[in-house]
Amino acid sequence: MLTEERKRLILAEVNEKKSVTVADLMNLLGVSESTARRDIVTLSREGRLVKVHGGAVALENPPTLEELSIMAKETINKDEKLRIAEYAASLIEPGDYVYIDSGTTTEYMVGFLTEKRAIYVTNAISHARNLVRRHFKAFLIGGEVKENTDTVVGADAILHIQKYHFNKGFFGTNGVNLKLGYTTPDVREALIKRVAIENTQPGSRYILADHDKFGQSSSVTFAEFSGTMIITNKYPGDSYSHAADIKVV
Secondary structure, three states: OOHHHHHHHHHHHHHHHOEEEHHHHHHHHOOOHHHHHHHHHHHHHOOOOEEEOOEEEOOOOOOEOOOOOHHHHOOOOHHHHHHHHHHHHHOOOOOOEEEEOOOHHHHHHHHHOOOOOOEEEEOEHHHHHHHHHOOOEEEEOOOEEEHHHOEEEOHHHHHHHOOOOEOEEEEEOOEEEOOOEEEEOOHHHHHHHHHHHHOEOOOOEEEEOOHHHEOOOEOEEEEOOOOEEEEEOOOOOHHHHHHOEEEEO
16 A cells, blocks of 8 residues: 555544544554554644554644635734734834744734834745835845745745844744644745744744634644744633733734
8 A cells, every 4th residue: 555545544534533543553554563653653744633642633623735825815804813913013112123924914014013113024025015115124035935925935035034033023823723833834934934933032922813723723833832922812712821822912
């Protein structure tokens, strides 16, 4: 049996039963223990299930594999995103060195900015354009342009971001999942987000996420909860507040 066929059968089994053991998969697939464990590890790294001791469990919700365009995202929970964006913009102070990630909520945030004694760095072409038009000091990361999200990604962008040290950073996410952390569908964007977060001061890493993002997951994790604050419009429950700082606006 080919690897992809095994993976398809494993996912079908775990999503139906919610959890499986290594022994279950050995019997189902007729494979060795090492093969079953290796397939679980691979699927876990792909964000399609969660590896646990002795087996695997299903995700809270199936991962999103395709990413919507910026125009499509703008129609979803716009009022909530605007409230989150306005509060996020109010956190900027004179002298701040700020990273603003790509995304619709961060784009709304740019529209609320008033502090011109700060410096802004972004990998979103539209953000940089709007910042410059409003006479803010802005830097656009260089690299490959991802068409459907108007975002700069790739090795050159990563090298560029590594030169910076931000005292505040604002990040979008496609999913906030207790098991997987913050996720996004595109590995290229995930790498950019990860490097930018790592180069942002802990405690000032702000994740802008409306209520629909909680419990969701995409295929790639870009950050864990440690050192982050989630700015959202609705309290997501105690389980999330135990994992990260939460600010409801």
